[in-house]
Amino acid sequence: NAGVTQTPKxxxxxxxxxxxxxCAQDMNHEYMSWYRQDPGMGLRxxxxxxxxxxxxxxxxxxxxxxxxxxTEDFPLRLLSAAPSQTSVYFCASNPGQGxxxxxxxxxxxxLVL
Amino acid sequence: xxxxTQTQPGMFVQEKEAVTLDCTYDTSDxxxxxxxxxxxxxxxxxxxxxxxxxxxxxxTEGRYSLNFQKARKSANLVISASQLGDSAMYxxxxxxxxxxxxxxxxxxxxxxxxxxxx
Numbered sequence: 001n002a003g004v005t006q007t008p009k010x011x012x013x014x015x016x017x018x019x020x021x022x023c024a025q026d027m028n029h030e031y032m033s034w035y036r037q038d039p040g041m042g043l044r045x046x047x048x049x050x051x052x053x054x055x056x057x058x059x060x061x062x063x064x065x066x067x068x069x070x071t072e073d074f075p076l077r078l079l080s081a082a083p084s085q086t087s088v089y090f091c092a093s094n095p096g097q098g099x100x101x102x103x104x105x106x107x108x109x110x111l112v113l
Numbered sequence: 114x115x116x117x118t119q120t121q122p123g124m125f126v127q128e129k130e131a132v133t134l135d136c137t138y139d140t141s142d143x144x145x146x147x148x149x150x151x152x153x154x155x156x157x158x159x160x161x162x163x164x165x166x167x168x169x170x171x172x173t174e175g176r177y178s179l180n181f182q183k184a185r186k187s188a189n190l191v192i193s194a195s196q197l198g199d200s201a202m203y204x205x206x207x208x209x210x211x212x213x214x215x216x217x218x219x220x221x222x223x224x225x226x227x228x229x230x231x
Contacts, residue, residue, distance in 0.1 A: 031216055042117070042204050042221025043158075050216050058218060090158060098208075100146065100165070102219060104158035 002026050004105035006091050012111045013081040021076040021108050023091030029103070031094045032074040036060065036087040037107075043090060049074055081112045116140075117207050119222035126195045126229055133180070134190040134225045136205030146208035147188040148219065149179065153201040161203075164188060192227075200229045 007022045025032065030051050035043035035058075045058030049068040063085060065077040074093075078085060091105040116139040126132040138147065149161040164172045164179045172179045180189040192199055203226075206219040 033216070033218070035219075040223060042206070042223055043219070044221070045218045048216050048218065056216070088156065097217065098146075099217070100163045101160045102148070103160070104150075106157050109156070 004091055004093055004103050006089075006105035006108050008108060009106065010109045010111075012113065013078070014113055015081060015083060017081050019078050019081065021078075021089055021091075021110075023074045023076065023105060024072050025074075025091075025093040025103070026072065027093060027095075027103065028071060029093035030071070030096050031099070032068065033058070033092045034064070034066065034074070034076045035090045035092060037090060038087050046076065046089075078110075081110075083112050086110060086112045117205050117220055117222035119205055119225050121225045122223075123226045123228070126192075126227065128197060128229055128231050129194055131191060131193045132195055132227065134192070134203050134205075134227065136188045136190065136222060138186050138188060138205075138207050140186075140207065140209075142209075146217075147179070147181070148206040148208070149177070149188075149190045150204045150206060151199075151201045152204060152224070158204075162190070195229045197229050197231060200227060202226050 004025045033048035034046040037043045047066040049055045055066050089108045092102045094102045118137045145166045147164045151159040162172050162174045162177045164181045171181050176193045178191045202224045204224045205222045208217045
């Protein structure tokens with residue numbers, strides 16, 4: 001199993017550009033989510049999904065869109081990048097309600113100029 | 114509101130010694146879970162240990178143990194016999210009550226940076 005994979009590992013954008021961060025998992029997990037990590041802080045939830053076709057907002061959703069067309073994939077779209085979105089982005093998955101662990105991808109480091 | 118507090122921004126420990134990383138939490142939900150993650154300089158988040166609020170015994174995983182004191186709302190991570198490879202950022206996290214659709218989000222503390230000296 002590859003676990004949770006993310007691409008790209010690193011990206012530089014100019015203000016106003018859009019892009020999609022890719023996330024995939026091969027563990028057949030129902031629950032997937034996106035977090036961002038800013039310097040000196042823990043992770044904060046952006047969006048999450050409890051199954052294909054079902055998504056909802058987390059703590060810091062503004063400026064991001066998600067979709068979940070398959071169980072495996074959960075892409076995160078930045079609509080119009082802003083310097084405040086410079087961060088490290090983690091995708092995560094877990095088997096479902098009450099899971100005793102959350103599997104994280106390796107992260108995508110995003111710099112918005 | 115649920116909250117996680119890690120009061121130690123940085124900690125030093127000598128190789129082969131034990132170290133305790135502090136974590137306190139605040140929740141009114143009787144059912145919750147507590148996690149510890151390690152983040153080395155390479156950036157990935159590595160799951161270490163889990164403690165459920167109804168678990169009677171403290172969780173242990175190899176050299177990691179969780180000192181769970183429910184009445185004090187603390188969930189300290191104890192690393193025994195520290196190794197140079199333990200140098201990393203450590204995050205305490207709590208599984209919050211259910212959001213829409215049954216999803217449990219994790220709330221993270223700010224982290225503690227551990228340095229292991231030879």
